Amino acid sequence: MKQNKAVSVVMCTYNGASRHLREQLDSIFSQTVLPGEIVVQDDGSTDDTMAVLNEYARKAPEGVDVRIFQNTTQQGINRNFFSAMHRSVGELIAVCDQDDIWLPTKLEEQAAAMADGVMMCVCRSEPFSDTGAPVRYDRRCPNCNLIRLFYASMMGHCQMLRRSLLYYIPTEDEQPEIYRRTCYDVMTATAAAALDSIRLIDRVLVRQRRYAEAATYVKYDTHRVRTSSNAAFMVWYGLTHWGTVKPWMNAHFSARRDFLEWVWRKSMTKQIASTTAADIPTANNRIFADGIRLLNAECNRGAAALFSLWRYYVRYRHVLFYTYEMDPVALLRALLHPFMQVYNYSYLVNRK
Structure with missing residues (x-):
C-alpha cells in the first residue's frame, strides 16, 4: 500500500461504538494512500468506544501509527478537535468524524491538491441516512470565498489543512467568544479563506451520515x-x-x-x-x-x-x-x- 507520512488523520469520538465507528475506520484503512498516523481523541465516552479504538489500533495497516487519547474531563467539540490537531505530527491534517464514510481516494486527492503550499483543501460530501432522517444534497458547485464563509462553512470532515494554519487560530483563552458562537471548522475554513489560500475539489469524497442524534444534525426546514x-x-x-x-x-x-x-x-x-x-x-x-x-x-x-x-x-x-x-x-x-x-x-x- 502507498503511504504519505506527511498526512495525519485526526478523529474525535464520543459514544460512537454503536454508531458506525468501525465503518469509518475501515474506510480510512482502505485509502489508496494511507496516512502516516491516525490520532484519535475521545471525549469521555461511557460506551465501548475505547474498546473499538484499541481493537483497530492493533489491526492497523503496517506503517500507520494509531495513537489514542482519552480526556479525563469533557472538553467539547472545539477544544477537543484543536487539542487533537496539536497532538498530531503530520504537515497535513485530515479532519475526521466518527460516523461518516470516506471514499477510497480522499487522502490521495486532497494531499495532491495541496502540493503547491495552499493552506487548505476542501472536498464535497454527500449526505445519506440509514435511519430515515431527511437529507438534502445540493449538486450545484459550491464556493469557498471568504464572503460566503461568513454565512456558512465547509464542514470539518471535508477539510485537509496545513499544520501552519493552526498558528492563525486563537486558543479559547485568547478569544473565548468565537469558541462560544461557532465551531472549529468555521474557524479553520474562515482563516484559510482570509489568507486567500483555500482550494475546492469539486468531487464527493465523503459520505456524510445523517441521523437525529448526531452533534451536527439540523432538523429539516x-x-x-x-x-x-x-x-x-x-x-x-x-x-x-x-x-x-x-x-x-x-x-x-x-x-x-x-x-x-x-x-x-x-x-x-x-x-x-x-x-x-x-x-x-x-x-x-x-x-x-x-x-x-x-x-x-x-x-x-x-x-x-x-x-x-x-x-x-x-x-x-x-x-x-x-x-x-x-x-x-x-x-x-x-x-x-x-x-x-x-x-x-x-x-x-x-x-x-
Missing part, C-alpha cells in the same frame, strides 16, 4: 427550500422580527470580526518575522479588507449599517450565495438578503 413563496415568507419574517433578532446577530458577527482581525494580526506578524515572507499567505488583500467592512456593518443597526450591507452584498453578489447566481436574480437576492438573514439566524435568540 421546509422554509429553506428555494421557492418564491418561501422567499416571501423569509422577507416578511425578517421585517417583522428585525428588532428582536438583530441584536443577537450583531453579537454573532462581532465575534467573527474579532476573529478575522486576529488572523490579520497573526499574518502580518508572521510576515515580519519571516525571512521568506513572500512565500507566506497574508490577510493583506482586497477581499479581506471588504470582509472586515461588511462585518462591521453586520455588527451594527440603523439605516447606515443597512445601506453598507447592501453595498457589499451587491458587490459580492456572485460569491455571497452557495453557488454562482446570474443577474438579475443575484441582484434581487442581494437586496433581500439582510431581511432573509434574520430568519436564518433566528435560532440565536435566547441562545446561551
